[in-house]
Amino acid sequence: MESGNFDKIKKRVFVVMDKFMNLFLIACGIIVFWILLQVTTIATFRIPSDSMDPTLLAGDNILVNKWVMGGRIFNIWDAIDGKEVKILRLPALGKIKRNDVLVFNFPYPAQWDSIGLNLMTYFVKRCVALPGDTFEIRNARYKVRGCDVPLGNAEAQDELMRVVESGRKTDYGIVMSGYPYNGLVDWDIINFGPLYLPSRGDDIEMNPKHVALYRNAIEWEQNKKLFLRGDTVLLNDSVIRNYRFKENYYFMTGDKVMNSQDSRYWGLLPEPFIVGKAVRVWKSVDRGTDEIRWKRILKQIE
Template sequence: MREWIDAAVFAIIAATLIRTFIFEAYTIPTPSMEKTLLVNDFLFVSKISYGPRVPMTPLAVPFTHHTLPFTKYTKAYSEAVQWKYRRWWGFSDIKRNDVVVFNFPEGDTVALNQQDASYYGLVRAFGREKVWDSLGPVTSRPVDKRENYIKRCIAIAGDSVYAINAVVYVNGQPAEVPPKSQHYYSVYAPNGGLNLSTLEDMGIEGGRGGDGSSAIYNLTKDNVTELQALKQAVTSVQPYIPNGPGQGASNDLLYPFVDSLNWNKDNFGPIYVPKKGATVKLDSMSINFYRRAIAIYEGNKLEERNGQFYINGQHATEYTFKMDYYWMMGDNRDNSLDSRYWGFVPEDHVVGKAWLIWMSYGNNGIRWSRLFRTIH
């Protein structure tokens, strides 16, 4: 019995160290990265790529994240001990176009009956009282126990990012478009429409809207090329952008949540991504971009009095950042809740780099062609 207990304890400790400092398994829960990553892709996330993060909440049940299995509300950790953010040496810094796993920045507060949604987004949409009454109980979570998200890093610290008609620009240059990135397109096929089996062969799911001769499809660049080649059936394939520059949609609750900017998901910016040691001026507009970074992510007491800003009790006209930040977006651009909706990802929220698909299954069973594929 003692030998079995010793072996079990050793296995738990070894597995916990590997999971904490080398790599961790992760499952794709949503379609925000399709078709780069599919729902029910099982990944290994490399923690040594950017350097393993020392646990900030060390007292936790092994092999759990924030909630005990088979329970709905019971925490799997204790906040009796909290360590400062530290990261060990890694092989590289985060680069543009890396696929990154990180803790959800707005996940510091969670409505437990709506955990798949941003608490702050719910409050902006429905009001605090309704969220607390209808979707509570509401709880808080430390950084390393917030929900894990996976997106592509579009802009790194010090970059400027903006979008015009769904084309993203970084530092004034068009950003690289991932080969499997998807966007909505209006497809015109007046001679009887498109054959469903043809669409299935191309990996295109059913469209929406349209009048029989046209429909809106979520397409990759390869899909667009294939449809354009069907010249007898398809007369036009055009990007579907419902709102142009300056035509913010009423249901687009976009960061930094300033109505006068009139941004939408395809037209926004420019936005400066904060860099450690960089200084920004504080005014009535810039504070909307950096309020959360200053007060929440970097732990300062920020006050606004009569149009003046006070940080930790001192009058401030500028602020120097203590961390690097990143701008993340999903490859499935029209079906992704990403930095456009909640802003920057601080460096202390970064978990690791998506590395390898070790298992994948869909409606028809195991997707054998995806097994042991590295992620780019």
């Protein structure tokens, strides 16, 4: 082969390799940008059930704004392995309000009396009470002391009350008993509370009732066990008379009141478990027909 032809072939190879490397670097850049976007700014989730009907339908794909609270930073590999992780947040550009729809990690992935982080289980519910609120349910209606704004889906709450009063709750498979499933606090899902939602730094007296209400949160914060001996409260083997909370807590409910596994049943949601605020439906597919619901595209979530 003549040297001139060899040089031409070599030059072409270098040109092809250069283009390939450029494409490879561009692809890597896009992937890194997408990961950063998912971590810091916005994420997408698909709605699998009807617990937020009519606001969200099964088959909706939603955009979640992480700027409101700040994106979460933590060791994802430790979280996947089930190890204890410390969750940090980027600076927030807003704040959560009552009636916002939030996406969060379900705080009870293993058992109902132990808070834990599971990255594979996400819920979407409506926030009806904020840290520092005193929340209660009376005749199925949600209330926060000092707040006159309707909370959650009022029509569905009234429907639940009508079903219960008519004696048809078993027809709908409604479970009446509610958090914290303790004889000291005998609540159900139509008459619940008052329950104070702890705010970071709040100091509460430790008595038998407060042990029933806040045991899960305190044990999760301290990674220790809370015991009650008579009226004496112990954290592991130390007597405590007061407790200062380290985190903020929220109360979450589904809009489909008669079919929603929410805070009425499992209690407080720790702030570190919140991913962000659901803002829009970007795609919606009817699971029965596989047809796109065009009218829901870019629908704002309210």
